Amino acid sequence: MTVSIKVRYFASLKELLGRAEDTLEFDQGLSVADVWAKATQLRAMPENTLAALNMEYVALDCVVADDDEVAFFPPVTGGQYD
Amino acid sequence: MIKIVPSEFDPFAEVQAYQKKQQALSGKYGATNIFVGTMRDFNEGELVKGMTLEHYPGMTEKQLDAVVQEAERQWALLDALVIHRVGDVFPDDVLVLVVVWSVHRGDAFDASRFIMEALKSKVPFWKKEILADDQSRWVAKNTEGYL
Numbered sequence: 001m002t003v004s005i006k007v008r009y010f011a012s013l014k015e016l017l018g019r020a021e022d023t024l025e026f027d028q029g030l031s032v033a034d035v036w037a038k039a040t041q042l043r044a045m046p047e048n049t050l051a052a053l054n055m056e057y058v059a060l061d062c063v064v065a066d067d068d069e070v071a072f073f074p075p076v077t078g079g080q081y082d
Numbered sequence: 083m084i085k086i087v088p089s090e091f092d093p094f095a096e097v098q099a100y101q102k103k104q105q106a107l108s109g110k111y112g113a114t115n116i117f118v119g120t121m122r123d124f125n126e127g128e129l130v131k132g133m134t135l136e137h138y139p140g141m142t143e144k145q146l147d148a149v150v151q152e153a154e155r156q157w158a159l160l161d162a163l164v165i166h167r168v169g170d171v172f173p174d175d176v177l178v179l180v181v182v183w184s185v186h187r188g189d190a191f192d193a194s195r196f197i198m199e200a201l202k203s204k205v206p207f208w209k210k211e212i213l214a215d216d217q218s219r220w221v222a223k224n225t226e227g228y229l
Contacts, residue, residue, distance in 0.1 A: 010136060010138055010206065010208060011136050012208075012220045052206075055138070055145075056144075071138060073138070073208070074220065075223070076207055077202070077207065077221045077222070
């Protein structure tokens with residue numbers, strides 16, 4: 001079965017890849033790490049990259065399903081208020 | 083209540099307006115802890131003249147809500163209000179407001195600190211600084227909150 005997902009990139013990752021999102025279609029059973037590899041043509045994932053699946057933090061081995069939204073971003077830094 | 087706002091706001095007017103609206107607080111709260119975070123004009127030894135705060139609409143609210151709910155589990159809180167700015171900001175702009183109402187001061191102080199520290203490590207906000215020479219840089223780490 002083919003699944004369709006949305007992939008979103010934020011902050012420095014968005015600049016690195018030159019786009020904010022992708023829509024991907026592939027056979028089911030792929031992990032979040034596989035999604036990165038497919039979306040970026042096997043580009044090395046920057047150190048400390050965080051991943052979210054449907055707006056919850058997940059590990060890279062988490063498997064995605066149809067209609068999921070996967071996001072990749074650098075560590076969060078809040079505002080400049082300390 | 084949680085709000086993400088794209089333009090300037092007056093934190094003290096927000097506190098007053100919200101507190102007035104929350105009838106359930108009347109007569110019950112003995113402590114109100116108010117934290118206001120403001121943008122500095124320096125970071126890591128350099129002058130900073132502006133900053134863009136990026137967020138992940140949807141996930142930011144969801145994670146912020148989870149942080150406040152966790153605080154409500156750990157401390158006896160009557161109410162909480164968190165407002166966070168996004169978009170282009172400048173030195174002296176208010177970036178975040180955290181208000182906690184409780185019966186006694188200990189809960190308000192501790193929950194407020196918890197919300198701020200958790201916000202900075204879990205809620206998706208990223209900051210890109212614009213330096214004096216117009217170069218920009220993504221901020222890679224937070225200042226330690228417990229120094």
